[in-house]
Amino acid sequence: xxxxxxxxxxxxxxxxxxxxxxxxxxxxxxxxxxxxxxxxxxxxxxxxxxxxxxxxxxxxxxxxxxxxxxxxxxxxxxxxxxxxxxxxxxxxxxxxxxxxxxxxxxxxxxxxxxxxxxxxxxxxxxxxxxxxxxxxxxxxxxxxxxxxxxxxxxxxxxxxxxxxxxxxxxxxxxxxxxxxxxxxxxxxxxxxxxxxxxxxxxxxxxxxxxxxxxxxxxxxxxxxxxxxxxxxxxxxxxxxxxxxxxxxxxxxxxxxxxxxxxxxxxxxxxxxxxxxxxxxxxxxxxxxxxxxxxxxxxxx
Numbered sequence: 491x492x493x494x495x496x497x498x499x500x501x502x503x504x505x506x507x508x509x510x511x512x513x514x515x516x517x518x519x520x521x522x523x524x525x526x527x528x529x530x531x532x533x534x535x536x537x538x539x540x541x542x543x544x545x546x547x548x549x550x551x552x553x554x555x556x557x558x559x560x561x562x563x564x565x566x567x568x569x570x571x572x573x574x575x576x577x578x579x580x581x582x583x584x585x586x587x588x589x590x591x592x593x594x595x596x597x598x599x600x601x602x603x604x605x606x607x608x609x610x611x612x613x614x615x616x617x618x619x620x621x622x623x624x625x626x627x628x629x630x631x632x633x634x635x636x637x638x639x640x641x642x643x644x645x646x647x648x649x650x651x652x653x654x655x656x657x658x659x660x661x662x663x664x665x666x667x668x669x670x671x672x673x674x675x676x677x678x679x680x681x682x683x684x685x686x687x688x689x690x691x692x693x694x695x696x697x698x699x700x701x702x703x704x705x706x707x708x709x710x711x712x713x714x715x716x717x718x719x720x721x722x723x724x725x726x727x728x729x730x731x732x733x734x735x736x737x738x739x740x741x742x743x744x745x746x747x748x749x750x751x752x753x754x755x756x757x758x759x760x761x762x763x764x765x766x767x768x769x770x771x772x773x774x775x776x777x778x779x780x781x782x783x784x785x786x787x788x789x790x
Contacts, residue, residue, distance in 0.1 A: 498560050537580060
């Protein structure tokens with residue numbers, strides 16, 4: 491039976507994209523996944539992967555998208571220029587397109603639109619908080635080129651940097667981390683330079699599990715790197731923290747949750763929902779920006 495799509499909510503990051511078609515009552519009609527759609531990795535790539543996901547949803551539901559709204563939470567979604575280029579590529583596919591950051595979408599989903607803090611850590615990092623006064627604030631999320639400290643991409647880049655120092659004698663001594671990295675990125679200057687020629691945040695993030703596994707196996711250098719990442723994540727939270735509940739999200743959340751300091755660990759709260767749920771909340775309440783209006787009158 492044909493199901494009419496009222497909106498499609500889209501959570502787009504550096505590793506992949508999740509899409510959910512919802513009806514006018516907010517009920518889920520269908521979900522699918524696609525390739526990366528972080529706007530920092532290229533707006534054209536983001537649109538291609540989103541378009542593939544939209545086609546899959548249209549096929550599953552038997553419904554066109556002409557009257558539907560896209561409500562998108564993208565990594566790199568804060569830039570007005572990237573937003574404009576994405577809308578231009580999308581053209582007439584949908585009636586309306588709302589774009590916010592994936593961190594803001596996660597914040598709304600984790601706490602149901604109520605005050606709290608989220609730290610999303612995966613390929614990138616974003617810390618977001620909704621204060622008791624209704625103010626939204628964020629830390630990190632500056633992008634891989636200058637930030638995302640503590641993320642999977644940051645860990646991978648730091649690991650390759652350490653390997654380079656080891657290979658030219660600036661960091662002597664054996665390490666299981668180096669032995670694990672060589673088959674992935676190469677064991678000499680030319681091989682590593684070739685690997686780096688195609689390296690972006692997503693590719694560096696594929697090395698994070700190598701570091702995590704080496705740390706778990708007792709490698710001191712890998713453990714120091716994970717400790718440094720944990721410290722960076724706590725710094726991001728501290729920059730926006732007003733004492734509310736804290737939720738850790740993203741693929742690396744299970745790695746860092748047990749490593750947080752005792753005061754933060756005591757405030758950890760399971761997320762009520764994910765970024766898609768936050769975007770559905772935005773759609774239901776008619777919000778278009780990273781603003782939470784009339785906090786005191788919400789029933790969320």
